[in-house]
Amino acid sequence: MERTQKRNPLHRILAIRGMGQVITVTIGLVVLCVVFGILNPSFFSGRNVGNLLRQVAPILIIGIGQSFVLITGNIDLSIGSVVGMSCMLSATMMANGVNPWVATFITLTCCLVIGIVNGELVARCKLPPFIATLGTMTIARGIAQIANNNYNTDSIGEAAEGFRNFFYYGRFLGLYNTIWIAAVLWLVGNFLLSRTRTGRHIYAIGSNPEAARLSGVNINSTTIKVYLVSAFCSCVVGMIICATSGMGTMDAGNGYEMFAVAASVIGGVSTLGGQGILPGTVIGAFIWGVLQNGLQFAGAPVAIRNIIIGIIVVVSVLLDVVLRGSRPRHFFRKSRPASGAEGKSTPA
Amino acid sequence: MKKVIWKKSLALLTIGAMLLFAAACSSDLKNPASGNKAPKPSESAGAGKTGSAGDSEKYRIYLISMDQMDQHWVNMDKGAKKAVEALGNVDYKWTAPDVKDDAKQIECINNAVADGADAILLAANGPDAAVSSLKEAESAGVKIVYVDSPANLPAVKTFCTDNKAAGATAAKQLLAALKDKGVTSGKIGIIGVNAATQSTVDRESGFRSAFEGSDFELLETQYSDGDAAKSKDVATNYIAQGCVGIFGTNEGSTVGTGNAIKEAGGEAIGVGFDKSDTILGLIRDGSLLCVMAQNPDKMGSEGIKAAVAALDGSDKGDGSTVDTGVTVLKKDNI
Numbered sequence: 001m002e003r004t005q006k007r008n009p010l011h012r013i014l015a016i017r018g019m020g021q022v023i024t025v026t027i028g029l030v031v032l033c034v035v036f037g038i039l040n041p042s043f044f045s046g047r048n049v050g051n052l053l054r055q056v057a058p059i060l061i062i063g064i065g066q067s068f069v070l071i072t073g074n075i076d077l078s079i080g081s082v083v084g085m086s087c088m089l090s091a092t093m094m095a096n097g098v099n100p101w102v103a104t105f106i107t108l109t110c111c112l113v114i115g116i117v118n119g120e121l122v123a124r125c126k127l128p129p130f131i132a133t134l135g136t137m138t139i140a141r142g143i144a145q146i147a148n149n150n151y152n153t154d155s156i157g158e159a160a161e162g163f164r165n166f167f168y169y170g171r172f173l174g175l176y177n178t179i180w181i182a183a184v185l186w187l188v189g190n191f192l193l194s195r196t197r198t199g200r201h202i203y204a205i206g207s208n209p210e211a212a213r214l215s216g217v218n219i220n221s222t223t224i225k226v227y228l229v230s231a232f233c234s235c236v237v238g239m240i241i242c243a244t245s246g247m248g249t250m251d252a253g254n255g256y257e258m259f260a261v262a263a264s265v266i267g268g269v270s271t272l273g274g275q276g277i278l279p280g281t282v283i284g285a286f287i288w289g290v291l292q293n294g295l296q297f298a299g300a301p302v303a304i305r306n307i308i309i310g311i312i313v314v315v316s317v318l319l320d321v322v323l324r325g326s327r328p329r330h331f332f333r334k335s336r337p338a339s340g341a342e343g344k345s346t347p348a
Numbered sequence: 349m350k351k352v353i354w355k356k357s358l359a360l361l362t363i364g365a366m367l368l369f370a371a372a373c374s375s376d377l378k379n380p381a382s383g384n385k386a387p388k389p390s391e392s393a394g395a396g397k398t399g400s401a402g403d404s405e406k407y408r409i410y411l412i413s414m415d416q417m418d419q420h421w422v423n424m425d426k427g428a429k430k431a432v433e434a435l436g437n438v439d440y441k442w443t444a445p446d447v448k449d450d451a452k453q454i455e456c457i458n459n460a461v462a463d464g465a466d467a468i469l470l471a472a473n474g475p476d477a478a479v480s481s482l483k484e485a486e487s488a489g490v491k492i493v494y495v496d497s498p499a500n501l502p503a504v505k506t507f508c509t510d511n512k513a514a515g516a517t518a519a520k521q522l523l524a525a526l527k528d529k530g531v532t533s534g535k536i537g538i539i540g541v542n543a544a545t546q547s548t549v550d551r552e553s554g555f556r557s558a559f560e561g562s563d564f565e566l567l568e569t570q571y572s573d574g575d576a577a578k579s580k581d582v583a584t585n586y587i588a589q590g591c592v593g594i595f596g597t598n599e600g601s602t603v604g605t606g607n608a609i610k611e612a613g614g615e616a617i618g619v620g621f622d623k624s625d626t627i628l629g630l631i632r633d634g635s636l637l638c639v640m641a642q643n644p645d646k647m648g649s650e651g652i653k654a655a656v657a658a659l660d661g662s663d664k665g666d667g668s669t670v671d672t673g674v675t676v677l678k679k680d681n682i
Contacts, residue, residue, distance in 0.1 A: 145446065296568075
């Protein structure tokens with residue numbers, strides 16, 4: 001640690017674990033943007049850049065949540081359903097005249113309960129995360145459906161104009177609020193992961209749970225924390241979707257858990273745990289969003305878009321495996337400390 | 349020694365039971381209808397000679413829609429219930445998959461047949477997916493009436509919107525409004541649901557054909573699975589590309605179109621389909637020019653009547669398609 005800090009800033013950035021993959025996909029992202037810009041110059045219009053950033057924001061937010069969970073070596077499949085649940089609960093309350101901020105607060109509480117349930121099931125009850133969150137995924141979707149008696153809601157009304165502006169339509173310093181929300185969540189998430197003890201515990205659990213337990217990490221509470229982060233992020237995205245449409249739709253967020261996995265994995269977060277950084281998740285989310293937006297501008301059919309996204313997911317993970325397999329773990333560092341006791345759990 | 353004999357006879361018994369079971373299964377496979385209907389002899393007799401069983405019993409009629417979320421299906425259910433009340437001899441149920449999905453809808457059909465349905469009112473999710481399970485239902489004596497979206501199998505009757513004509517009506521409304529605005533050329537965006545939903549595909553082709561010969565450029569259709577938030581992104585992208593008009597082919601895509609135009613301050617003109625509280629609000633504040641409102645209540649009530657007529661033999665149905673029409677909803681008539 002001491003050693004890396006003495007080097008120049010560029011070296012320090014390159015020495016961060018997982019930075020290699022981030023740089024590779026960033027180059028890919030730039031290439032994509034250039035190609036789309038050539039195909040249709042209005043892709044780079046100021047207006048489209050604003051729209052694009054806003055379209056990426058929800059994917060980034062759920063990507064942050066999923067990255068936290070993936071780094072501990074778990075997975076959260078309930079993300080999409082919690083998005084739908086958040087959208088339906090808040091919309092139902094607002095359509096029935098509840099003050100938007102009260103509705104937001106109640107919805108947030110409900111979503112966090114799902115997060116706690118996920119964490120308890122995985123950490124204390126030792127259920128495989130795939131199964132535990134598969135269960136809560138179905139439950140949360142059921143709650144979304146039952147919220148308004150199995151119907152989509154009516155319009156959330158004039159009183160919710162402030163809510164809609166806060167989460168989607170409003171601007172602050174020229175950028176849409178959605179972008180700011182994503183940026184703030186990302187900065188906080190990044191700080192949590194790379195600068196706090198909880199962050200180091202999250203990496204430690206993902207790298208080697210047994211070693212982490214023996215060195216005094218509270219696995220239970222840390223696991224619950226990452227599921228809470230994931231539920232919080234999903235809740236925010238549900239609000240954004242509700243604000244976008246001005247109504248609640250029961251299938252909102254369908255499949256988002258997999259978008260979140262894709263954004264994380266493209267950005268170099270390992271599904272096996274212990275590896276990945278949030279800057280990677282940003283690039284992953286952008287690759288996803290740029291493809292959605294750019295292929296529409298290029299006039300390509302949707303099927304092509306799905307194929308391309310699928311290929312990119314596979315290739316980026318393959319790249320990671322090949323790079324890690326052919327060299328020592330740190331791609332950009334010349335040598336590793338021999339002991340390895342310090343290296344594995346810390347990102348920086 | 350005794351033990352061995354005991355074991356042998358047990359094994360023989362087990363094998364015998366398995367063989368019997370296999371035989372039962374294979375006969376089921378050959379004629380699944382008889383398997384499903386077997387526990388209810390009175391009904392299978394009724395199915396053979398149309399009408400004879402229905403005098404004392406109520407007809408069991410199922411409405412199977414694509415999902416139960418859209419207001420559209422709710423209104424169809426209301427219309428069907430009205431007809432059920434008026435007729436008095438129908439035991440009516442509404443069921444649907446939780447999301448638009450071919451496989452789940454097929455399960456709904458199979459469950460309805462297993463529950464002893466006499467007739468099914470079906471809004472087919474896709475034209476082909478349900479055909480084989482519908483054939484099974486038909487051979488079990490179930491009458492099939494299509495509402496909203498038919499499948500590729502002849503049925504008693506079909507009650508639906510002539511979606512091509514309705515799409516063309518939407519196009520004419522849009523063309524007239526663009527002409528009033530002094531716009532005679534430019535890009536037009538279309539938001540579809542997916543490539544397999546016949547009703548929205550027809551609306552799109554009707555819409556496209558009405559634009560033939562004009563100077564407008566119709567862009568590649570974008571699909572958003574009927575999701576209002578996704579549709580909003582698609583519509584926003586269309587507006588950023590400089591579209592002068594956007595067409596939403598169903599409720600969700602119309603809401604998305606309206607919200608995008610509202611945000612952009614009315615740069616493009618939006619037309620769409622279906623009626624809901626949110627859509628009416630968007631028409632009222634001028635974000636949408638108009639929507640084609642179908643008459644799902646009429647589909648529901650006419651569907652029930654046709655099913656009962658086919659069951660009691662008064663009108664066996666000729667497989668014809670009845671257009672239930674659309675109402676153009678604008679600011680001045682809502």
